[in-house]
Amino acid sequence: MYEAWGAFVSETLTAAVGRQIHPASVDLFFRIPLKYRCKEEPSLLAKAFHRNKPYADPYSEIEDKVGLRIVVLFSEEIRIVERAIQGCEYWNSSKARDFEDERAAKPFEFDYQSLHYIVRAKSAVGYNGVDIAVGTPCEIQVRTILQHAYSELTHDTIYKPSIQAEPDVKRAAAKSMALIEATDDYFSQVRQKLELAQAPSKQIAGTLEREYRAFTGLNPESSPLNTLLVDHFRQWAKEGFEVDLATFLREKPFLADRIRERASELLYRQPAVLLVYWAIKHAPHQAPRNGPLTNEELAPFYSDLGKRLPDASA
Amino acid sequence: MLFENLSVGRLVVHEVFQRATDRSIRPPAFADAIENLSAEALGAFRLRMTDALSGQTQSLQMQILQYGAGSLLELSESLINTSDADFITGSKEIANKLANAQLARNIPGGILIVFDGRVGVPAIPFVGIIKAETQAGFRRSRDGSRAVVEFLQNIFLTPATRLYKIGMMLFDDVSKSMPDGRRIFVFDSNISLSNREAAAAYFYDGFLGCGLPSDGPYETAKFFDLTKEYIRKSGLSAEEKRDAVDSLYVFVKNEQEPTFTADQFGCRYLPSELQDPYAAFLETKKFTPNAVIRDTSQMGNRLRRRRLKFGGDIELSASPEALKDKVRIEAIPAEDGQEDRWTRITIRERLTGEQ
Numbered sequence: 001m002y003e004a005w006g007a008f009v010s011e012t013l014t015a016a017v018g019r020q021i022h023p024a025s026v027d028l029f030f031r032i033p034l035k036y037r038c039k040e041e042p043s044l045l046a047k048a049f050h051r052n053k054p055y056a057d058p059y060s061e062i063e064d065k066v067g068l069r070i071v072v073l074f075s076e077e078i079r080i081v082e083r084a085i086q087g088c089e090y091w092n093s094s095k096a097r098d099f100e101d102e103r104a105a106k107p108f109e110f111d112y113q114s115l116h117y118i119v120r121a122k123s124a125v126g127y128n129g130v131d132i133a134v135g136t137p138c139e140i141q142v143r144t145i146l147q148h149a150y151s152e153l154t155h156d157t158i159y160k161p162s163i164q165a166e167p168d169v170k171r172a173a174a175k176s177m178a179l180i181e182a183t184d185d186y187f188s189q190v191r192q193k194l195e196l197a198q199a200p201s202k203q204i205a206g207t208l209e210r211e212y213r214a215f216t217g218l219n220p221e222s223s224p225l226n227t228l229l230v231d232h233f234r235q236w237a238k239e240g241f242e243v244d245l246a247t248f249l250r251e252k253p254f255l256a257d258r259i260r261e262r263a264s265e266l267l268y269r270q271p272a273v274l275l276v277y278w279a280i281k282h283a284p285h286q287a288p289r290n291g292p293l294t295n296e297e298l299a300p301f302y303s304d305l306g307k308r309l310p311d312a313s314a
Numbered sequence: 315m316l317f318e319n320l321s322v323g324r325l326v327v328h329e330v331f332q333r334a335t336d337r338s339i340r341p342p343a344f345a346d347a348i349e350n351l352s353a354e355a356l357g358a359f360r361l362r363m364t365d366a367l368s369g370q371t372q373s374l375q376m377q378i379l380q381y382g383a384g385s386l387l388e389l390s391e392s393l394i395n396t397s398d399a400d401f402i403t404g405s406k407e408i409a410n411k412l413a414n415a416q417l418a419r420n421i422p423g424g425i426l427i428v429f430d431g432r433v434g435v436p437a438i439p440f441v442g443i444i445k446a447e448t449q450a451g452f453r454r455s456r457d458g459s460r461a462v463v464e465f466l467q468n469i470f471l472t473p474a475t476r477l478y479k480i481g482m483m484l485f486d487d488v489s490k491s492m493p494d495g496r497r498i499f500v501f502d503s504n505i506s507l508s509n510r511e512a513a514a515a516y517f518y519d520g521f522l523g524c525g526l527p528s529d530g531p532y533e534t535a536k537f538f539d540l541t542k543e544y545i546r547k548s549g550l551s552a553e554e555k556r557d558a559v560d561s562l563y564v565f566v567k568n569e570q571e572p573t574f575t576a577d578q579f580g581c582r583y584l585p586s587e588l589q590d591p592y593a594a595f596l597e598t599k600k601f602t603p604n605a606v607i608r609d610t611s612q613m614g615n616r617l618r619r620r621r622l623k624f625g626g627d628i629e630l631s632a633s634p635e636a637l638k639d640k641v642r643i644e645a646i647p648a649e650d651g652q653e654d655r656w657t658r659i660t661i662r663e664r665l666t667g668e669q
Contacts, residue, residue, distance in 0.1 A: 252435065254319040261353055285581070285589040303361040306318030306433075308368040310581070 002138075004130035006036030006066035009091070009119060009138045013070075016084035029072065031145045036068040036138070067139035071148045074191055075184050078115055081142045091119040096139070099147070110177035112151055114143040146180045146187075201227075204234050205271070207242045212271035215249050216256045221269040228292040229272035236279040236287065245278055252277075258304045267297060276301055285310050315375065315484075315499060315604060316434070317367045320360050323431040324401050325349045328409040330445070331423040333416065342409040342426070348398055362471050363442070366480055367499060372506035372573055372605040373480075378493035380523030386411060387496060387523060390441035390483045393430060401430070408443060415520035422447050424478075425470045439485050445517065446470040446478040476503040479514070481522045498524050499604070506573045506605065530607030537576060537606060538566050538613065544595050548588060552645060552654075558583060559620075563634045566610060567617050573605040624657055 014034055018026040027033075070081055085093050099113035117140045125132050143151070154173055205226065212220045220226075237245075249255065255277055262268040279287040280301050288298050288309065295309060302309045327349055331340040351359065367373045381387045386408065393404045405428035412426055427444040448468040455462060471478060479502040487495035500522065504514035518524055545558045561583035565574070576596050580589045597603070610617055620637055622630045632641060640662045648655035 252319070254321075254435070254437075261357075282594070283590040284593065285586065289586075299361055299365075300357060302368075303320075303357075303364040304318065306316040306320065306364050306368060308365045 001130055001132055001136065002038050002066040003036075004127045005121065005132045005136045005138055006038065006068060008125065008127040008132065009140070010034050010036045010068050012088060012090060013068075013081075013084060013140070016088055017081055020080050020084055029077070030070060031073055032069070032071040032148070034068060034070060036066055038066045065137070067141065069141045069143070069148075071143060071145050073145055074187055075144050076188065076191075078142050078144065082115060082117075085117050085119065085140060085142075088119070089122070090125065091122055091138075093117050093119045099143075110174040110181065112154065113147045113177070113181075114141050114151065116141050144184060146184055150177055150180055201230050201234060204237050204241065204275070205230050207245065208271035208274055211245055211249060211274055215274065216259050216263075218260065218263055218269065220271040221266070222271060223266060225266065225292075226270040226272045229270060229276060232291045233272065233275045233279040233287065236282050237275065245274065248278055248281065249274065252305075255304060258300075262300070267293075273301075277305065280307065281305055315367075315497070315602075317364050317482075318433075319435050319437055320363060320433045321431050321437070322356055322359060322363075322429055324398065325351065325359075325427060325429040326402055326405040328406065328426045328428070329423065330409055330413045330416065330426050332421065333419050335419075337419060339413050342406075342413050344406050344409065346402065348402065359471070362473070362478075363480065365473070366475055366478070366501040367482065368603070372503065372575065373499050373501040374505060374573065374605045374607075375527060375602070376498045376500050376518060376522070376524035377527050378496060378498055378523070379519075379525045381492040381496070385523050386521065387483060387493065387498070390443075391485060391488060391496070393428075393441055394439050394485060394488075401428075404428075412443075412445065412521050415516050417516060417520065421516060424448060427471075433482075433484070441483045441485075443481045443483075443522075444471070444478055449474065449477060475501075479504075479517050481518070498522060500524070506571050526607055530609035531612035533602065533606040534566060534609050535613050535616070536601060537574075537579075538562065538616065540596060540599050540601055541576070541579065541592075544592055548591075550585075550588075554585075556622075556643070560634070560638060563617065563620070566608070566613075567634075569608070572608055574608050575603070575605050576601060577603070630659065 014026055014030075017029065021029055072078060072081065094117065096116035096118050098115050102109075102111075102113070118137050119140060120138075121132050121134055121136045124134050150173075153176070205222075208230070209220055209222070212218070255274075259268050259273060267273065276287075276293070276298075280298075284302070284307055288295075291298075299309045325348060327345050329343040331342070334340055378387060389404060389407060389411075393401055396404065408428050409426050424445050424447040427442075427446065429442045429444075431440060431442070432438060433440050448470045449472055450465065450467045451469050451472075453464045453466050455464065480500065482499040482501075484497040484499070485495065486497065489495070500518045502514045502517055505518070505526075518526075541562055542559060545555050545562070548555065548558075550558065562579070565579050565583065577593065580592045584592055593603075618633060619631055620634055622632075622637075622643070624630070630641075642660040642662075644658050645654040646656050646658050647653050
C-alpha cells in the first residue's frame with residue numbers, strides 16, 4: 001500500500017510541477033529523477049527504537065515509511081514545488097520542517113537544510129489495483145542540489161548516535177553548510193543575470209512562434225536549433241521587430257508555401273526560419289557570417305527571396 | 315528586378331547540336347512530354363535560376379529589338395496559358411530557332427530547357443529559356459555492399475554558371491502593344507567577360523532578338539554619384555573615405571569587364587559591415603540590382619579631376635592619378651592640441667603657377 005501511495009504521489013506531483021513551470025521540462029527541473037522509496041523494515045525498527053523519541057505506536061506514527069525526494073537547482077525553485085504540494089486535491093499536506101524557518105530561529109547555526117512535508121491521503125484512492133487507505137502518509141523532502149550534497153555527506157554519519165562526531169568534524173560540516181548557503185546566493189545572482197540577458201531572445205522567440213503558427217498554419221516544433229538560430233539572427237531584429245516582421249510576411253505570402261513544402265526538414269519546423277528570412281532580406285552579406293547554418297542550408301532561403309548566397313570566401 | 319517568389323510551371327527539355335562539318339544544321343532531339351520533377355529537383359532548379367539572375371551576378375535587362383511576327387518574344391508570349399500539347403510544340407519551335415541562330419561551328423551544342431511560371435510580387439507570368447552545356451563527372455554510389463564509382467556524361471545545370479545561358483521573358487502587361495509591358499533579362503557569363511562578348515551575341519542577339527541596353531552611360535554615372543554620396547555620408551574616417559573614393563574611380567574608370575554590378579563594388583572595396591547598408595541605400599535610390607554596361611562616355615570632367623575640400627574655403631584639385639602618386643594627405647593635431655583638426659599636405663611637385 002505504501003508503495004502504491006508513493007507511486008501515486010510522485011506521479012501526481014510531477015504533473016503538478018510540470019503545469020507550474022510550463023513550458024520548461026520537468027525532467028530537467030528535477031535534478032535527480034523522482035523516485036519514491038519505502039523504508040526497509042530494519043531501518044524502520046532502528047528508527048523506532050534507537051532515536052531518543054517516544055513512539056507510542058511506531059508503525060503508524062512514523063511518517064516516512066514511504067518518502068520521496070525532490071532535488072532542484074535553485075532555492076527559489078523549492079517554493080515552486082511547495083506550491084504544487086500545497087495545491088493538490090488528493091491529500092492534506094503539513095509542513096514538517098522548513099529550513100528558512102530554522103534559519104530564522106537559529107541565525108548562528110549552519111546545519112542540515114531541507115523542506116519536509118507530510119502528505120496524507122484525503123480519501124481512499126485506488127492506484128494500480130491497490131487500495132490506499134485514508135490518511136496514509138508520505139514524506140516529501142525538497143532541497144537544492146547543494147543542500148543535497150551536504151546531506152549526502154553527513155547522512156548516516158554525524159547524525160547517527162552510533163557515531164559521536166568529534167567537534168572538529170561538526171565544525172567542518174557547519175563551515176561547508178555556510179559555504180553552500182553563500183554559493184546558493186551566488187547561483188541566484190547568476191540566474192538572475194542570465195535571465196536578464198536572455199529576456200530579449202525569449203521575447204523574440206515568442207513573437208516568432210506566434211507568427212509561425214499564423215503564417216504557415218503549421219505547429220512549430222522548437223528544438224535547440226531554434227535557440228541557436230534566434231541567438232545568431234536576432235541581431236537584425238531591431239526595435240519594432242514584431243510589427244516589422246508582420247509587415248514583411250504580409251508582403252511575402254509565398255514564403256509560407258516554401259516553408260510548408262520543406263516542413264519535412266526539422267529546420268523548417270523551427271519558428272526561427274522566419275527570422276532567417278528576415279535577416280537575409282535585411283543583411284544578405286552579414287547574416288550568414290559565423291552563423292549556425294551551412295551554405296547548403298542557407299542557399300534555399302536566398303533563392304526564395306530571389307537572391308544569391310554571397311560567396312563564402314568573400 | 316528581384317527574382318523572388320519564382321514558381322516554375324511546365325518544363326520541357328530538348329537538345330540542340332553543334333553544326334555539322336559542312337555547317338548544315340543538325341536537327342534538335344526533341345522531347346515529347348513535359349518533365350515531371352520532384353519537389354527537391356524543382357527546388358534545385360529554382361536555386362540555379364535565382365543564383366544566376368540575382369543582383370550579385372551579371373544578369374542584364376536587355377533592349378528588345380525584335381518583337382514582330384515570328385520573333386522569339388512573340389512565340390514565347392503565345393505559350394502562356396496554352397495547353398500542354400501546344401506548349402511542347404512551341405518549345406520545339408524555340409529549339410529550332412536556337413539551332414538556326416548557332417551559326418558558327420565553334421558554338422557547342424547543349425540542353426535546351428523551355429519553362430514557364432510566375433515570378434515577383436505581385437507575380438507575373440514569364441517564359442524562360444536555358445541553354446546548358448553538358449559536363450562529365452563522377453558519382454559514387456553503393457551497389458549492394460560494394461561502393462562503386464560511376465562515370466556520368468551529359469550532366470547539366472551544375473553550379474558552374476559559365477556553362478549555361480538564360481533568357482527570361484517577363485510579361486508585365488500584354489495588353490500593351492509590343493514591346494511595352496514586356497521585359498527580357500539575360501544571364502550569360504560571356505557578356506561580362508572582356509573580349510568574350512562576341513561569344514554571347516548569338517544567344518541574346520541572333521536567338522532572343524535583343525541588344526545590350528543603351529542606358530549604360532546614364533546608369534554608370536548614376537552609380538558613381540550615388541556611391542560617392544554614400545561614402546561621404548558613411549561613418550568611415552576621413553582616410554577610409556578617401557580610400558573608398560579612390561577605389562570608386564578605379565572601379566568605374568579602369569576595370570576592363572564590359573559590365574558591373576553595384577554589389578561587386580560593395581564586396582570588393584567596402585568594409586564588410588558597410589556592404590548591407592550600402593545595398594539598402596542603393597535600393598532606396600532605385601538603383602538596379604542587375605548588371606550595368608560600364609560606359610563613362612558621359613561622365614565628362616567628373617572622372618578627370620578630383621576636388622578635395624578643407625574647411626569652407628580651401629580646395630585642392632588634381633587628377634585621380636596625381637592625387638594617388640604625388641600627394642600625401644595626413645591629419646595632424648591643431649596647435650591647441652586637439653587631435654586631427656589640421657591637415658598636412660605634401661605635394662611632390664614645385665608650385666608652377668596660379669589660375
